[in-house]
Amino acid sequence: MTLIDSLPNTVPVSDHAQRTRIFPVLTAALLSILIISLPNLLDPIIRHDDYPAYFGDAATFWEKTLHEGRWLNYVWHLRGIETPAWLNFSVYQALWALFAAATAMAALGKKGPGWFSVVLALLILVAPPASLISLWFNTLIPGLAIVSLYAVLGCYLPPTKLRMLLPVFVVVSFMAYSTYPLLLLAIVLVRSDERSLKDLASILVLFIFSFALAVLTAYSLNWQIHGIFGVPLAEWRDGNPATDFDGLLANLPRVTQSVSDFLVKTAFEFKPAVVFHIGMLMAASIVLWRNARLEALYLHAGLWMGLGLMTVQISKLGVIAPPRAFIFVWVFYALLIVRASEILTQKGGLSGRMARNFVLLILGSYLLQTFTQYSTYRPWQQETRRLATIVASAQEPIYLQGQVLQLPSAKAAFIQTETALISRMRQLTGRDTILCHTDLAACEQAKLGGGTVIDLE
Structure with a gap:
């Protein structure tokens, strides 16, 4: 018996017809996001650098193509029409609900929509980084549309075809927001029906290739149009770009600061909750390791791949990454704790009931906290x-x-x-x-x- 054979794989071959039944889960997600967004729905707040997208002011946004490589967003600024802010925000939130529902069904929907798929969708929905980044809704509509489309395709297409599309979607979504591709990686990982170490390695290699292609594409566009090969850091970011290994080490405190800011924001400034979430992540990882080892490896590979890329970027540029950039971390966290809860529930007993209660505690609390967050504006x-x-x-x-x-x-x-x-x-x-x-x-x-x-x- 080989090492690969010895690792249990609890995910059977999927029934694609059943995976397409996202509508009940999507309905729950849409109703939930409507309710928690109510304080900000009719007159949504717009961040100062999101106004160019609202007004369709491409000239003001132009410098972000050079300093951030956001070419998809620039094309969106050229649309030539101005739609109401409430409509734009509603569309953005609906797209996020679609992503959450489709991701949940891709991960847990082999037998159709169920209790855990609804819970997972709602838990993704209330990701604190998602509510933070939603205040740039005018700018990010096209990027989130691309990510949501890929999630929906994850419910319809077999894994092989889904992977074939990954490079294209990574390149396009990267030019909307640099960490969006990590959400695509989550879809690919949960849709792998026949898991193995070799298969996992092939996914990671494909993603690294796709991400490198996205960076190269942005660099090349800047070279052809701005005359600069690269994405130079804007002055307002107050960066400290590293030029050697010592520079990378000097910027490591900015990595820890970025992660710390994310954790505190994710806990809505309540620091004891940070310990609770870390404990939940560790407990869920142990449950998955004991019962679905390959699944645990797949999800943690995606999580740490994302954190690794963030570490490289922060260390190289010497900037503090905003908490909203870590949106992928919450998605992987939700996948891990809900899947572990499902496994324990199937086993029955006190552990299953406690796992469900803890997940519901997080969900109920964060639905309320998100509603409150939108009320502050x-x-x-x-x-x-x-x-x-x-x-x-x-x-x-x-x-x-x-x-x-x-x-x-x-x-x-x-x-x-x-x-x-x-x-x-x-x-x-x-x-x-x-x-x-x-x-x-x-x-x-x-x-x-x-x-x-x-x-x-």
């Missing part, structure tokens, strides 16, 4: 709507006087730049406004007549 939205009624009837030029970032509502909504208010006024009124401190002389002149000065305080 309401004061800013309400205050800016009141300001917009004044701006709409004011005599131009219109000046805004006061410290935008010091407003309580701005702090609560984590508004990062003052330009967010300027773009918000344009969104609500279609009119241009100017911050007084950017042109004090003109602002003082407006106070004497020939314009309007609005005091924010």
